[in-house]
Amino acid sequence: DVKVTQSSRYLVKRTGEKVFLECVQDMDHENMFWYRQDPGLGLRLIYFSYDVKMKEKGDIPEGYSVSREKKERFSLILESASTNQTSMYLCASSLLGGLNTEAFFGQGTRLTVV
Amino acid sequence: QKEVEQNSGPLSVPEGAIASLNCTYSDRGSQSFFWYRQYSGKSPELIMFIYSNGDKEDGRFTAQLNKASQYVSLLIRDSQPSDSATYLCAPNTGFQKLVFGTGTRLLVSP
Numbered sequence: 509d510v511k512v513t514q515s516s517r518y519l520v521k522r523t524g525e526k527v528f529l530e531c532v533q534d535m536d537h538e539n540m541f542w543y544r545q546d547p548g549l550g551l552r553l554i555y556f557s558y559d560v561k562m563k564e565k566g567d568i569p570e571g572y573s574v575s576r577e578k579k580e581r582f583s584l585i586l587e588s589a590s591t592n593q594t595s596m597y598l599c600a601s602s603l604l605g606g607l608n609t610e611a612f613f614g615q616g617t618r619l620t621v622v
Numbered sequence: 623q624k625e626v627e628q629n630s631g632p633l634s635v636p637e638g639a640i641a642s643l644n645c646t647y648s649d650r651g652s653q654s655f656f657w658y659r660q661y662s663g664k665s666p667e668l669i670m671f672i673y674s675n676g677d678k679e680d681g682r683f684t685a686q687l688n689k690a691s692q693y694v695s696l697l698i699r700d701s702q703p704s705d706s707a708t709y710l711c712a713p714n715t716g717f718q719k720l721v722f723g724t725g726t727r728l729l730v731s732p
Binding site for chain 1: 630653654656658665666667668671673710712714718719720721722723724725
């Protein structure tokens with residue numbers, strides 16, 4: 509079974525802190541994604557990566573950056589956390605190309621910025 | 623225009639009824655389409671995907687695709703209370719980007 513693991517289930521950080529959210533997948537997937545999910549707004553794509561050291565902005569990249577130094581690991585960085593970044597963050601991975609690019613999700617990290 | 627549009631609901635159906643969930647998409651280059659189910663407090667999981675026009679059946683679930691109308695739907699027959707969840711639609715455009723609709727919340731009452 510594909511396994512996508514996020515480093516923390518719950519996280520509380522202070523405004524202005526630098527925050528790292530880590531995601532690791534064990535199925536050699538090329539694609540990795542970071543989303544945030546808020547009530548009424550659905551899953552919104554922050555950043556994605558289709559290869560090591562490659563990154564592409566999603567729909568809401570402002571205030572975030574990412575790092576992919578190894579194929580299995582994709583990190584989301586909040587350079588200076590703000591209260592409006594309080595949210596559920598979901599990481600996902602999938603194969604690159606083909607018709608069946610099913611995305612597999614991690615368990616999510618609920619981040620609260622106080 | 624949003625890339626993927628879904629009615630947020632909630633869609634309320636009685637147990638045993640057919641639930642019909644709809645999704646429209648803007649990218650005509652989309653090659654396949656995915657339906658995910660997300661229970662409250664859980665991560666999304668794939669129910670089924672479809673890439674040919676017409677119907678695809680899997681148990682109580684039927685996905686329908688009409689590429690000319692840029693429309694994809696999910697029918698759930700004999701709905702059960704355990705089907706109560708949010709259903710997310712996601713097209714595969716052939717590029718790496720994966721964007722979801724906002725999801726439709728389904729409530730099945732006993």
